[in-house]
Amino acid sequence: MQPVKRKDVPTRKDDRVILHFDYDCFYASVFEAENSALKEKPLAVQQKQIIVTCNYEARRRGLRKLQLIKDARHICPDVVIVLGEDISRFRDASKTLYNFLRSFSWNDRAERLGFDEVWLDVTDMIDYNISLLNSHDLAHSFFVLEKDDPTQGFAFDATCYEGPTTPNDSTTNDEVLTLRLKLGSHLASHLRNELERKTGYTSTVGVSTSKVLSKLVGNMHKPKDQTTLVPPYTHQDGQVSxxxxxxxxxxxxxxxxxxxxxxxxxxxxxxxxEPDFEKGLIYGETKEKVTVKDLRLAQNMSADLLEKLLTGPGSPRGIGAKIWSLLHGIDDTEVNFAKAVPSQISIEDSYIRLDTLPEVLKELKMLSCSLIERMRIDLVAGEDDADLVILERYDELESEAKARPHGKWLAQPKTIRLSTRPRLPLNPDGTRTRSFKRISHSSALPSYVLSLTDTVDALAEKLVHETLIGMFRRLHPEKAGWNLSLVNLAVTNMAEAGGETRTANGRDIGSMFKRQETVHKEFTTYADEDAMPPTKSSFQTEERTSLGHIDQLDAEMSVDVEDSGWVEEENEDAERCGICGMSVPLFALPAHTRYHEVTDD
DNA sequence: TGGGGTCCT
DNA sequence: AGGACCC
Known part of the structure; x- marks a missing residue:
């Protein structure tokens, strides 16, 4: 008999430990954090006609994500429904939780997916702590969270996993991977507990060696728990891995x-x-389930066959090999480094009908206002920024202070994009085919939009009339008759001040500005019922601590207002500080120099 | 069926 | 500029 030919089965590389966090029913949790009375009630978050998410009390009563409002009310008449179309609060909470988790990372590989998921590549922390283990007393180990301070950390039992595993009974001879995942599970548990203790948010975590596996395995134990995928990860003694x-x-x-x-x-x-559901349906699950195993073991299946199957116009290169790897549970993609700024900021709204120019202008104005506000929040090193505290003093000396918002753009968007989603005309039979296709045009973002001295409203007004109307006309040349179901306004093409995508070279940058013990003081402890979550202001302004260092770092990379030339009227009687390069009013230079003498090492 | 986001071609 | 993917 011929031996089975194992053609191009990719080989595993399990040298990382990756944690995947998923905040439990995130949108609902944000409302619960604002109002703890909601915690005991069935709570659902509404956007337009659907429930986008609901808490577990609501799920117990039969509600699901992405249900129609009317169905939800029918199933659970006493459900509390809150409106979540304005996502500012979710974005703010997401940023806070992300920064909290990121602050534990040593290598700054901390990647967000959506608002409620985060991966951490904690390989370096795990390897360091394995090197510290006392092999004679593994049950009484100590996990060091800070390289520079061996007192910061937690006690743990390195002989066992913390929390659930899958499978729960498994034997392996891969002791190295086992030990690494055991430590990973203890770290995951610690981070989950700290996240809840300091911010009030619960999460579900997966522990494995890749992004895909950690994400999938986390789903095994769903709210408020964690799961580790245990070895063997490769075939052993003829057993399937x-x-x-x-x-x-x-x-x-x-x-x-x-x-x-x-x-x-x-x-x-x-x-x-053709699977049955294809006919006329855009959404839908097939009843004829095709599993990974079905596909992997299909006739002549291989990376090459998948490539032939899946390659077409616009398909990514190497798609066959990528899918073939995934079918074997192999995913070598890295956890991305934390980014200083997002690559895009967009605001959108959807409409039952939108078909007149005055209405469109009104919507463009509203979207512009929201977008500029968002740009100021996410792209400006704000007034709470450590370096700018000093400028605040000068403002007070100038005795004009408060009116002028100050701060520096961390990145300048170069492009503005207007997208719409036209509603398709009626079919001959009177039905309407739903389309989610968008059309868009981009233009250079006028630099005045980046002014921090004008009001948001004034800038939005100018943007609509000088740029957006024209873009809209190009997008929809017909005088009328367009029927839009969605309008989206985005800024993209961010030019970062430092010219880098990241904060710096990537290696060990985290340790430059992280001080765990101080970061965590910024979060309120949730001992009592009525404790509120840390608000943005309490989080960002209380103490100049670890995340303050992040702000400092950001500020150092920020665009120099005078050099960049896109803020017109900056102070002319300014001198540059010889130490930090900051532009400082002449009269304030002595005080600024003293600041360095006091604070610099 | 929302209001976001990422990366690739 | 659009399309695939993710939540």
Whole structure:
């Protein structure tokens, strides 16, 4: 008998430890954090006609995500419904929680997905702590959270996993990976507990060696818990590996990276016929489940065959090899470094009908206001910024102070984009085909939008009339008749002040500005019922501590207002500080220099 | 069926 | 500029 030819099965590389955090029913939790009376009630968050998420009390009563409001009210008449179309509060909470988790990272590999998920690559922390273990007393180990301060950390038992594992009974001879994942599980537990203790938010965590596996495995124990995928990760003594056993039963469309389009093609290939749900339906689950195993073991399946199956106009290069790896539970993509600024900021609203120019102008104005406000929040090193506290003093000396907002742009968006989603005309039979296709035009973002001295309203007004109307006309040349279901306004193409995408060189940058013991003081402790979550202001202004250092770092990279030339009227009687390079009014230079003498090492 | 985001072609 | 993917 011929031995089975194992062609191009990719090899695993399990040298990382990755944690995936998922905040429990995030939007609902944000409202609960604002008003703890909501915690005991079935709570749902509404956007337009749907429930985007609901708390677990609501789920117990049969509510689900993405349910229609009317269905939800029918199923659970006493549900408390709150409006969540303005996502400012979610964005702010997401940023706070993300910065909290990021502050533990040594390598600054901390990546967000949406508002409620975060990956941390904690490989360096795990390896360091393994090197510290006392092999004679593993049960009484201590996990060091800060390299420079061995007293900061927590006690743990290195002989066992913390929290649930999958499978829960497994034997392996891979002791190295086992030990690393055990430490990973203890770290995950500590971070979950600290997150809840300091911010009030609960989370669900997955522990494994890749982004995909950590994300998938976290789902095993859902609210407020964690799951570690335990070794063996490779075949051992003729036994199927735990990775394969874990991933094989997933429906292919559930694997991150395999979206609806790819899943449809892959199902079609395995089933050799059109799945039933195809007819006329855009959304829908097939009843004919195709699993990872079905696909992996399909006739002649290989990276090459997948490449042929999936390659088409616009398809990414190497898609076959990528999917083939995923079918084996292999995902070598790295956890991205934390980014100083987002690559895009957008605001959108959807409409039942929007078909007259006055209405469009009104909407563009509202969207512009929101967008400029958002730009100021996310792209400006604000008044709470450490370096700018000093400027505040000068403002007071100038005795004009408060009126003028101050701060520096961390990045300048260069492009503005207007997108719309036209509603398709009626079909001959009177039905309407739903389309989610968008059309868009981009232009240079006029530099006046970046003024911090004008009001948001004035800038928005100017933007609408000098730029957006023209863009809208190009997008919709017809005089009328367009029927828009969505308008989206975005700024993109961020030119960062430092010219870098990241804060710095990437390695060990975290330790430059992190002081765990002080970061955590900024968060309120949730001992009592009525404790409120840390508000943005309490979080950012209380003490100049660790996250203050982040602000400082950001400020150092920030655009120099005078050099950049896009803020017109800056102070002319200014001198540059020889130490930090900051532009300082002449009369204030002595005081500024003393500031360095006092604070610099 | 929302209001966001990322990356790739 | 659009399309795929993610929440």
């Amino acid at each position: 735990n990775v394969e056993a874990f991933i094989d039963d997933y429906e292919i469309g559930k694997i991150p990276g395999i979206g609806s389009k790819l899943a449809r093609k892959l199902r079609h290939h395995v089933l050799q016929h």
